[in-house]
Amino acid sequence: MEIKPLRELKLYGFNNLTKTLSFNMYDICYAKSPEHRQAYIEYIDEEYNSERLARILKDVANIIGAHVLNIAKQDYDPQGASVTMLVSEDQEVATLSPSAVVAHLDKSHITVHTYPESHPNKGISTFRADIDVSTCGKISPLAALNYLVTSFSADIAILDYRVRGFTRDLDGKxxxxxxxxxxxxxxxxxxxxxxxxxxxxxxxxxxxxxxxxLLKDFDLDNYLFGMAKKELSPNGEKKN
Incomplete structure (x- = not known):
């Protein structure tokens, strides 16, 4: 959906508003055996490795109209990955002095961290991804919201959006x-x-x-890893 401005403001200096979208998504499944739980962790680690996460963040930067300045990515042992991307509103920022770039970039970044986990006894396995898109200037992270929801296919998502700081018009308001x-x-x-x-x-x-x-439709087969609903006992199905 289009980000609608209040009106075209003529500003005194730079737009100092910082807009931050925090997106926490959860994927949940039941993996009965230790082997299935380990397989789930390995599947998530491969599906959301740092290379793919970096591609997703590049797409986010493109959608919101940001210029990518730097990317740092890491896959962790035994599991999980992180990507941090520094961005600017346009390419002109990259030509400023180093001190100006650093001052600007501490408000313009995109990050993602993943947390695959499994309960050692009860078989519940989860995948959490925390994404933060923080921008300053005219660009807004809300433009990438639909893409992020699609990319992570969340069962549960918690979204936070906050605008910080202030800017002034030519009259000082x-x-x-x-x-x-x-x-x-x-x-x-x-x-x-x-x-x-x-x-x-x-x-x-x-x-x-x-x-x-919270996802509306619930099909138990979508939440079982390494087995099908028909393989559960009646008591096991009720429990899950």
């Missing part, structure tokens, strides 16, 4: 936000909104927006 928003849900496509149950907890006075998402 402060503006604490430069676009219209009353819910993160407004920036999800109709197709995505139909897939999830959602609830908002917003603090409008502070430009803080929070949305929790």
């Amino acid at each position: 402060k503006f604490f936000i430069d676009h219209k928003i009353n819910s993160i849900q407004n920036y999800l496509s109709k197709e995505k909104r139909e897939l999830y149950q959602m609830i908002d907890v917003n603090v409008y006075q502070e430009n803080i927006f929070h949305t929790k998402m």
